[in-house]
Amino acid sequence: MGEYKILPTIKSPNDVKKLSEESLKTLCTEIREKLVEVVSVNGGHLSPNLGVVELTVALHRSFNFPKDSIVWDVGHQSYTHKLLTGRYKDFDTLRLRGGISGFPKREESRYDDFNTGHSSTSISAAFGIANAKMLSGDNSQTIAVIGDGSFTGGLAFEAMNNAGRFNRNFIVVLNDNKMSISKNVGAFPRYLTTVRIQPWYIRVKHITEKTLSKLPVLGRVIKWFLKRSKSKIKNLVYKNTLFDCFGFTYLGPIDGHSIDELENAFEVAKKINSPVLLHVVTKKGKGYLPAEEKPGQFHGIGQFDIDSGEPISSHTGxxxxxxxxxxxxxxxxxxxxxxxxxxxxxxxxxxxxxxxxxxxxxxxxxxxxxxxxxxxxxxxxxxxxxxxxxxxxxxxxxxxxxxxxxxxxxxxxxxxxxxxxxxxxxxxxxxxxxxxxxxxxxxxxxxxxxxxxxxxxxxxxxxxxxxxxxxxYPRGGELYKPDDFGEESIDFNTYGNPECGNLIVTYGRLFSYAAKAKEMLKEQGVEVCLLKLCRLKPIDVEAVEFAAQFKNVWFFEEGIKNGGIARNFSDMLFYKNFKGSYHIKAINDKFVKQMSVSEALEMLKLDSKGMVEVITTNLRNEE
Known part of the structure; x- marks a missing residue:
C-alpha cells in the first residue's frame, strides 16, 4: 500500500470525469487501499466507505458538484467524496486534531453542502436545499444519499412524505447494503428484499406505459385508469412500490459496484421532472476481506493491523x-x-x-x-x-x-x-x-x-x-484507581482529609483524573479532599453538607455547564449558607471539536494537569 498513481492526480470531480474505464478501475482500487491505510492508523468508519467507492465515483462523474448539491446521510460514508474533492493531500489527517473531519463539514469544503453526523436527516436537508434553489431560480440538481439502515428512522419517512409532492426533479439514492451497524431489522428491510428479487416490475411498468402511449385516445384513458385504480388489475399490470406511493418514481435495483450502470441510471433519473428514488445495492466492506466478513466490527473501528484485521489494542470496556x-x-x-x-x-x-x-x-x-x-x-x-x-x-x-x-x-x-x-x-x-x-x-x-x-x-x-x-458511563475502560479507595456508597463517596479546607467535587471518569491531581498537588504542598458523586440526580443532601464545611470547592464536570450538575450543587451549597469560594470548570456553551479524548480533556483543563493548574491559579489569586 502507499503506491498511488491516479489518486494523487484527482484535484476535483472534473479530473474523475476525464478518466478511461480502465483508469476508473485503478482509481477505485487505490481509493480502497488508501481508506484501509488511513483508517488502520487513525480509526474511523471503514466498511461503510469501502462499500460506496464506485457509487461515489459515479456520482461525481454524473453530476456537476459543487453547483449540484449532495447530502450524505450520517456522513460516515463520505471519505471517498473527500478524496475526490481536493482533500487527498490532507487525508492522512482524517479525524485528527486540526485535520479533516470524518463527516461532511461546510466549513471544510465547498463540496460539502450540509453538516451531518446522525442518521436519517439527508432527505429533509436535501429537500430544503432543493426548495431554496427553486425559490432563487437555480435549476441545478439536488441529491440525498441515504443507507437502508438510516431509512428505518422516522425522519426519513417524514421527509419522503413531504417531498413526494415536489413538482421538480429531486433525487434520493438509497444505498442498500442490507445492514446499518447491526443487521437491519423490521418491515422495511424485508420490503427491500422483496423489491431486490423482483426487478422485473419496473420493466413491465415501462413497457406498459410506452405501449399505451402509442395508442390513440383509448390508450391515454387506459393509462390514466391504471395509475389511479385500486383494483387488482393495477397490481398485476402497473405494480407500485412503497416509494411510488410516496410520490417518487422508483428506479432499480442498480448494481452499486458498476460505474457504467450507475451513470446510466443517474442520466435517466436527471430527466424525470419529479422526485426519483434510485435503489442501489452495494456490499459493505467491499475490497477488504476482514471488513466484508465482519462489516459490523469494521463499521466504526480504532487502530487495527491491516494484514490480520485484528485491533491493535483490546481491553475490557x-x-x-x-x-x-x-x-x-x-x-x-x-x-x-x-x-x-x-x-x-x-x-x-x-x-x-x-x-x-x-x-x-x-x-x-x-x-x-x-x-x-x-x-x-x-x-x-x-x-x-x-x-x-x-x-x-x-x-x-x-x-x-x-x-x-x-x-x-x-x-x-x-x-x-x-x-x-x-x-x-x-x-x-x-x-x-x-x-x-x-x-x-x-x-x-x-x-x-x-x-x-x-x-x-x-x-x-x-x-x-x-x-x-x-x-x-464513558467509552473505554476503567482508569486510575487509588489502592485505598472503593465505591462503597451508591450516592457519593469521599476520599482524603476533610480537615484540609480544599475540596474537589466531580463524577464519572473525571474522578480518576482528580485522584491523580490530588497526588500532584500534594507534591506542591497543597492538600485536597475529593467528593465523588455517583448519584447525580437527585443530589444527596449529605454530600452538600459535607462540601459546605470546606473553604474552597472546585467542581469539575465533563459536560455542558448550563443545566449541569455543578450549577445544581452550587445552588444547594449556598442554600446551606456556604461562605467559602466555589469554582466550576465545565464545557461552557460550546461544541467540542474532533481530537483524541486526552487532547480534549487537556484543552478543557479537565485532566489531572488542568485540574492542578486551575486550583493553584485560584489559590494564588486569593492570597
Missing amino acids: FSAVFGSLMCELAQQDSKICAITAAMAYGTGLREFSHLYKDRFFDVGIAEEHAVTFGCGLASKGMRPVFAVYSTFLQRAYDQLIHDAALGKLHLVLAIDRAGIVGSDGETHQGVFDVSILNTIPNATIYSPTYFDGLRKSLHHAVYACDELAAVR
Whole structure:
C-alpha cells in the first residue's frame, strides 16, 4: 500500500470525469487501499466507505458538484467524496486534531453542502436545499444519499412524505447494503428484499406505459385508469412500490459496484421532472476481506493491523461489562428486557441478543420509538433497559418527558459513550445527556467511575427506582484507581482529609483524573479532599453538607455547564449558607471539536494537569 498513481492526480470531480474505464478501475482500487491505510492508523468508519467507492465515483462523474448539491446521510460514508474533492493531500489527517473531519463539514469544503453526523436527516436537508434553489431560480440538481439502515428512522419517512409532492426533479439514492451497524431489522428491510428479487416490475411498468402511449385516445384513458385504480388489475399490470406511493418514481435495483450502470441510471433519473428514488445495492466492506466478513466490527473501528484485521489494542470496556451484567440480570429475572436502536454490537448486547432472543428488541435507528416502546413494556410490568449512545439519546427528548417521566413509567437508560468520545467530533460528543436529563422531573441519574460502580448503579436503577432512571458511563475502560479507595456508597463517596479546607467535587471518569491531581498537588504542598458523586440526580443532601464545611470547592464536570450538575450543587451549597469560594470548570456553551479524548480533556483543563493548574491559579489569586 502507499503506491498511488491516479489518486494523487484527482484535484476535483472534473479530473474523475476525464478518466478511461480502465483508469476508473485503478482509481477505485487505490481509493480502497488508501481508506484501509488511513483508517488502520487513525480509526474511523471503514466498511461503510469501502462499500460506496464506485457509487461515489459515479456520482461525481454524473453530476456537476459543487453547483449540484449532495447530502450524505450520517456522513460516515463520505471519505471517498473527500478524496475526490481536493482533500487527498490532507487525508492522512482524517479525524485528527486540526485535520479533516470524518463527516461532511461546510466549513471544510465547498463540496460539502450540509453538516451531518446522525442518521436519517439527508432527505429533509436535501429537500430544503432543493426548495431554496427553486425559490432563487437555480435549476441545478439536488441529491440525498441515504443507507437502508438510516431509512428505518422516522425522519426519513417524514421527509419522503413531504417531498413526494415536489413538482421538480429531486433525487434520493438509497444505498442498500442490507445492514446499518447491526443487521437491519423490521418491515422495511424485508420490503427491500422483496423489491431486490423482483426487478422485473419496473420493466413491465415501462413497457406498459410506452405501449399505451402509442395508442390513440383509448390508450391515454387506459393509462390514466391504471395509475389511479385500486383494483387488482393495477397490481398485476402497473405494480407500485412503497416509494411510488410516496410520490417518487422508483428506479432499480442498480448494481452499486458498476460505474457504467450507475451513470446510466443517474442520466435517466436527471430527466424525470419529479422526485426519483434510485435503489442501489452495494456490499459493505467491499475490497477488504476482514471488513466484508465482519462489516459490523469494521463499521466504526480504532487502530487495527491491516494484514490480520485484528485491533491493535483490546481491553475490557464499560460496554462489555454492561452487556455481561445485563445477561446476569436476565438470567435471574424474566422481566428484564434489552432495547437497542441498531447498536447491539456497540452497546455490548450481542450476547444478550443470542441468549434471550424473546426479550431483546432491536428497533432500528429509531431512538424516539425505542423510548416510547420501552415505556409500553414498562406499563405492563416488564423491566426494560434501553442501551443507547449519549449523542443519540438527544433525539428522544420529547419521549423522555412525555411518555416516560410524565407517565411515571420505569424505563432504565444505559447511556454509553457518555462524556468526550474523541475523533468523531462535535456530532458525537456525549456531553449533553446530563443537562438534558437534569431538566426532567423525578428522573434519577447515576454516573459510576469503575466497573463495580456500574454493577451497583445498574442494579439500583432497575430495582430501587420506580420511574425514569439513567446509568451513564464513558467509552473505554476503567482508569486510575487509588489502592485505598472503593465505591462503597451508591450516592457519593469521599476520599482524603476533610480537615484540609480544599475540596474537589466531580463524577464519572473525571474522578480518576482528580485522584491523580490530588497526588500532584500534594507534591506542591497543597492538600485536597475529593467528593465523588455517583448519584447525580437527585443530589444527596449529605454530600452538600459535607462540601459546605470546606473553604474552597472546585467542581469539575465533563459536560455542558448550563443545566449541569455543578450549577445544581452550587445552588444547594449556598442554600446551606456556604461562605467559602466555589469554582466550576465545565464545557461552557460550546461544541467540542474532533481530537483524541486526552487532547480534549487537556484543552478543557479537565485532566489531572488542568485540574492542578486551575486550583493553584485560584489559590494564588486569593492570597
